[in-house]
Amino acid sequence: MSDNKQSKIKINRNRLLRILSMCLAVRRRGTDPFEVEVKKTLETMRNLLPEWELPTDFSLDIHTLGQIASIVELQGKWLKLRSTSLYVDPILIELKLRLLDTEMLTRIFQRSWYPIVQFERMTPRRLKEAIDYWNQLPTLDEKMTVDLVDIQEIGSITKEDLLESNIMYEEEFQGSMLNMWKELKASAIGRGRVDYWSFIKSDTFNETVKRAYLASFMVTYGYASIEQDPLEEETYLIPFEEPKEDSEIQGKSVTIPIDYEQWKKLRRK
């Protein structure tokens, strides 16, 4: 390819990139989509098309076309919004906002604000947990003695703790749990149940703990049940075809401890 041609392709590629970045900027910033002159842009792209030779340029062309299509969609929405009673010219609103004083703005807010009503609660179960915690809490003197020895107490973490720490989000949690449920159902085909440890076992300790945690909520939320064979010392997960409602879930609590050493043993199996 001659230098002249290469330079021409480079210029054309930049033109295409400019169109693409303009479309992306309009979508991203929510500005007026009519800033993109769709007809003119498509004509430019049509003229550029015979120049492309490399697959990457064709790919860029398709990608840009896709962005223009979404701009057309935005233009449709924009027109729809403008025809509704909710549309007001942003400049007019900005002008009014600049002129209104604090008192007036507060009065306006007061007449458009319908706050959420919600209460915090203390349940008998939480109270019992609090009392148990208090009773097992060592006194400061005892604690000073205990602290000299390196003893790790078993802790507990709830779903709310994870959500609160932003380690996991509600939607992510729900999605992960449903995926695991599907996986469990697939694994249990023909057998009806799956060995708990082989199901939660993963390549890393973190992932294994996460799977154990999700499995516990799968049981709590009625997507599966847990069965223990005390003689064989085996634990099984039994998936339900459809999630059961609260009233159908058996109120049974099973404690399954897991630590790093145990995970290493599982890995060796």
Added chain:
Amino acid sequence: MEKVKEEIKHVSEISPEYSKKLKKAVKTLFYQRHRMPGVKGWELRRSLGKDYLTVLELLNVQLEDLGLTVKIVFEGSENPDNPSAEAFESARYYVTITEPMSATELKMSGWRVDNVAALTVTVAYLISKQGKAPKKDVEKLLKQKFPQWKLDYNLVRFIRQGYLVDDDEGILYMGWRARAEIDKKSLLDLILTKEV
């Protein structure tokens, strides 16, 4: 109190099953279960059964007299015209008041007047820009009446409270709380009709 008792009795007469579900719905919706207020549709379906929307309609009738309502906030920036069953399940449900607060009640809610004004300006500006705008544009508008430190403090606070959401690219969006609590049309109408 007598009125509430009468209402409960009335519901019990309609159907003991629904009466039970109504009480459950009240507990689920009113008592905070997560860090964020409100309950997802799928949580309500799991707790109340497949007819959870009917239960909520019945509950709304009961709540109306108390000046409360169940507000549904769908995912996405706008409420869909004909929401599907999936849209209802992924939506978030809140109980809100139906009548605006009085000036005294607003003062008692702990909000400072200047903070309320900053929130009003920010939310109104975002609504006029279809729910999102560059953060620096909002700051430019607020800077006219607020010092920089106050502006930073307020924006962080509004984001923490759920009225606003920001992203890595410096765009501000209306948050879940603004969508649940603020009547967008009323806000814009009042701004436009207010005599200056």
